[in-house]
Amino acid sequence: MPQQVFKRPRTLSDKPTHFCPGCTHGTAHRLVAEAIDHFGVQEKTIGVACVGCAVFMYDYFNVDVIEAPHGRAPAVATGVKRARPDRIVFTYQGDGDLAAIGTSEIIHTANRGENITVVFVNNTVYGMTGGQMAPTTMLGQQTTTTPYGRDFRTDGYPIRMAEMLATLEGVAYSARVSLHNAKAVLNAKKAIRKAFEMQVNEMGFSLVEVLSACHTNWRVSPLEGQKKVEEEMIPYFPLGVFKERTGKDFL
């Protein structure tokens, strides 16, 4: 008997994505869906969509979804989770959404230790609006609003969110992963699963920062994009687990 060894996660719809060919948002979506399947929580999961390329989350995940204003997904997720503590609640946010306009909400949601999971896609640009500078844009990187390259004297430095959030007591898990090759994807899968596990076990706030290429706005081919992630992003945004709480060791 032939055995099926690979299939689409139940939580992922079969709708063709609107993402650019080669974009790793799709991969990240799949890993999230696999984690939800793994814990068997599809029926009780509620997704909070951000404003950015991932706004159409309800098209791709077979779960209930509410769309939040730009940057406010963690606050919306707080409201959802407090009203339905037995549900699994996650946000999926870009770097403009989470690390610029929504900085206040992510910090305070993390600091309150809200028992939610945040998937944070760092592609160094504002993808949806045409590739403008993000807080995570690399120094020297050209974007549509840094035509001469990001200069720390005018634009400051790329912000490392996973490390910063790991300093907060409310955070149970904070990690950074990448999707630039198969090995990286497997590691990312583990981290995303871990982040959901934290929520299932009621350990508090969990976040996975996912380094992602935006080759369309970077004006490179998909393969060159993955190379750039490996050679330029990872040295500045190191992969790893910055915090992992092992018990409900609240202060």
Next chain:
Amino acid sequence: MKESQLVKGNVALAEAAIQAGCRYYFGYPITPQNDIPEYLSEHLPKQSGVFIQAESEIASINMVMGAAATGARAMTSSSGPGISLMQEAMSYMAGSEIPCLVVNVMRCGPGLGGISPTQGDYFQATRGGGHGDYYNIVLAPASVQEMFDLTMKAFDLADKYRNPAMILADAILGQMKEPAILEPREPVRTSAKPWAITGAADRKPQYLKTLYLSDGEQEAHNLELMRKYDVIRDKEVLCEAKNLEGAELLVVAFGTASRIVKTAMNMAREEGIRIGLIRPITLFPFPSKAILEASEQIPKVLVVEMNTGQMLIDVQVSAHKSAGIFFYGRPGGGVPTPEEVLVEIKRSLHATAGIQASKNSVG
């Protein structure tokens, strides 16, 4: 039936929220409404409710959105600058048809403004306040009893129409104590909310969203909302009409201003001047029909507000074309005295001109 008790307006409002079944409050401190979060932080936990002091009004209203999206009754309260910060999310809630209660105990503006009583946020409240083509349901209490009653009503209307509802009060209504009966007039109804986001257990996944990109989709959605607002305009108008029969002058005032007008009306009656009053209780929907009908009979209309003339515009739009319309307002924390209003009543009665809005504020 419960005894009447001497209670602060803000407290009556907060108690009404609990009795209406609201178990989720999210807010950020600002005067003159702090009694509301203070009361709820004490009493919600006793009801297994949730009180969060959020990091900002932006976060507060978005938490309200999340809780309300699951079908729960949820609310926030604030004033002036805080309400301004909430407008984006209120627009999202109107767009994705998520009911909630937002309380604005108004303070002065523009800017930080003072905390004295004012009605300067009428436009913001009744014109939607945020971006896009939408309305909030707006209720304007004029007593501590109404702070209670209209809060209960606001939750019902919000749920019924899946729309944000707002209580528009001011520092006098929030801070003063009056006797009030803190008991629902009718049993509290809670309706099923099949649209709520609760997890797709026995049904297909569903979502609440505001982004419509396909051809004509957004327009269809806006027209759908428009039809809903038309039903609200048709069915939910509330206003108090007093002494309209045989009146020489119709005064239109809401909230605290209407109380001052009532004192001035009594003073006028003693001088043999007959004044009628229409007090809009719902500001959206606005009692346009009542004003049209009254102003067909009563040729002169005086609008009294604690601002520079905001509801005035709605009265001008609603009143009969033959009516002469006059205005008296004091903005920025200036509270008109009954004597001042009486002077304006007489001035309007003696004026010969047609439509005029004489912005005689501080005399």
